Amino acid sequence: MEKNKPSYSEARKRTKEEVKVITDAYIMDNDLSKLGIGKTYHIITYGCQANVRDSETIKAILEDMSFTETSDMEKADLILLNTCAIRENAHNKVFGMIGRVQHMKEKRPDIILAIGGCMAQEVSIVNELERKKKYVDVVFGTHNIHNLPKLISEAIDKNEQVVEVFSKEGDIIENLPVKRDSMYKAFVNIMYGCDKFCTYCIVPFTRGKQRSRRKEDILKEIDDLIKLGYKEVTLLGQNVNAYGKDLNENITMAELLEEVAKTGIERIRFVTSHPWDFNDNMIDVIAKYPNVMPYIHLPVQSGSNRILKLMGRRYTKESYLELFYKIKDKVKNATITTDIIVGFPGETEEDFEETLEVVNECKYDGAYTFIYSPRENTPAASMEDNVPLEEKEKRLARLNELINKYYKESNEKVVNTVVPVLIEGVSEKNEEMCAGYTDTMKLVNVKCSKDYIGKIVNVKITEAKTWSLDGVLDE
Ligand code: 5AD
Numbered sequence: 001m002e003k004n005k006p007s008y009s010e011a012r013k014r015t016k017e018e019v020k021v022i023t024d025a026y027i028m029d030n031d032l033s034k035l036g037i038g039k040t041y042h043i044i045t046y047g048c049q050a051n052v053r054d055s056e057t058i059k060a061i062l063e064d065m066s067f068t069e070t071s072d073m074e075k076a077d078l079i080l081l082n083t084c085a086i087r088e089n090a091h092n093k094v095f096g097m098i099g100r101v102q103h104m105k106e107k108r109p110d111i112i113l114a115i116g117g118c119m120a121q122e123v124s125i126v127n128e129l130e131r132k133k134k135y136v137d138v139v140f141g142t143h144n145i146h147n148l149p150k151l152i153s154e155a156i157d158k159n160e161q162v163v164e165v166f167s168k169e170g171d172i173i174e175n176l177p178v179k180r181d182s183m184y185k186a187f188v189n190i191m192y193g194c195d196k197f198c199t200y201c202i203v204p205f206t207r208g209k210q211r212s213r214r215k216e217d218i219l220k221e222i223d224d225l226i227k228l229g230y231k232e233v234t235l236l237g238q239n240v241n242a243y244g245k246d247l248n249e250n251i252t253m254a255e256l257l258e259e260v261a262k263t264g265i266e267r268i269r270f271v272t273s274h275p276w277d278f279n280d281n282m283i284d285v286i287a288k289y290p291n292v293m294p295y296i297h298l299p300v301q302s303g304s305n306r307i308l309k310l311m312g313r314r315y316t317k318e319s320y321l322e323l324f325y326k327i328k329d330k331v332k333n334a335t336i337t338t339d340i341i342v343g344f345p346g347e348t349e350e351d352f353e354e355t356l357e358v359v360n361e362c363k364y365d366g367a368y369t370f371i372y373s374p375r376e377n378t379p380a381a382s383m384e385d386n387v388p389l390e391e392k393e394k395r396l397a398r399l400n401e402l403i404n405k406y407y408k409e410s411n412e413k414v415v416n417t418v419v420p421v422l423i424e425g426v427s428e429k430n431e432e433m434c435a436g437y438t439d440t441m442k443l444v445n446v447k448c449s450k451d452y453i454g455k456i457v458n459v460k461i462t463e464a465k466t467w468s469l470d471g472v473l474d475e
């Protein structure tokens, strides 16, 4: 049954209309709450932290419907894929997984397959999923997670595909349940959507208009987390530094961050920062409050002003570097990581070398690097691209070599120092050890008793491994 399909012209709209905060959208009636009795669900999450956080809500909703979680997809009665649209390879992974479930459904046709998240906001994907209606039962988007119980129940009752995707500018839905993955650290949404429209990026279409949550709702969520014993919050948004610009209340990200710091929660992080909106007040707050972690993810994307302009990034290499040095100067021990895209349409060898120069100058503590991937309906997708894929791959390899060198140097610098680590659980690589992250977001495996899980402890770093650090308690 078709309800609503995505539309790019709707998704592109940005009006001055006030964003509605809806507190009663989630309805769980008696019938819906019994639908999953005796049944299991398995959820696979692709993409960024926003999706991870959405999946925590989806899990809670499914459990409100009496489904129980299983880690074994082969046994699940309901399989839900929370998808990402940022690059082509995220797409491919999802279609590979749909193929696997399709195969499972040949033996167990009652399995319910639901596809949600950013890919479901894409017009061509929804058309493709509709052609798979024998296998894909529910298609829902990023704006209507709260309707999931109704959509699943309709798909079961009517035994036909249900598609509901909205491409509206978006409301803010409060009071959704959550089943958090960790008992110690939590993601807290502070804003949804994005209005920056970088020319390569699909997010403004898949996640809608920038909508900041009300300060009181954010602070209440954090107060509740503190009461539950949480040690760390990560404030989430596609562009957190623009927080508040869409609210009538006249509040900035720096002011919000300061209020969050004053709640006393032990650790605060925030992602992602766009350099454009990162102002001096923000740097001052990070420097002033010890519970604001000195870890900043500051995507540069390219070191060439020509490419930055084509990307619609609204800063130059020079202004980026000025901001970078201001942060390094004022925030003690600041760790700065970045995102870089290589092979943007028309990127020349000279443009690329300018990116390498910026990396050499900033000596990033870490970076996520990507080959440009054209996204349907974005402006960059129709720019002429004369750089062969082979050349892009070579550039990525050259870039990664440099990034890895500085990453290693950054890790080696902390060897023999004592750093605070929030111990989160047993180490994945060695059951005898625990693992956690430093204030500067470095993964550490620590020789310590499991009694330390959930605590922030001082750790002496003994060795830098390729992707992590080893350490011992420093008591
Ligand atoms: N192609 C490649 N990388 C992209 N990113 C966003 N859109 C694209 C795209 N079309 C990268 C950016 C962003 C990160 C989350 O993903 O570097 O910061």
Ligand code: SF4
Pocket: 046, 047, 048, 049, 050, 051, 083, 084, 085, 086, 118, 202, 203, 206, 207
């Ligand atoms: Fe992927 Fe962007 Fe959607 Fe996150 S918001 S899941 S990165 S497309």
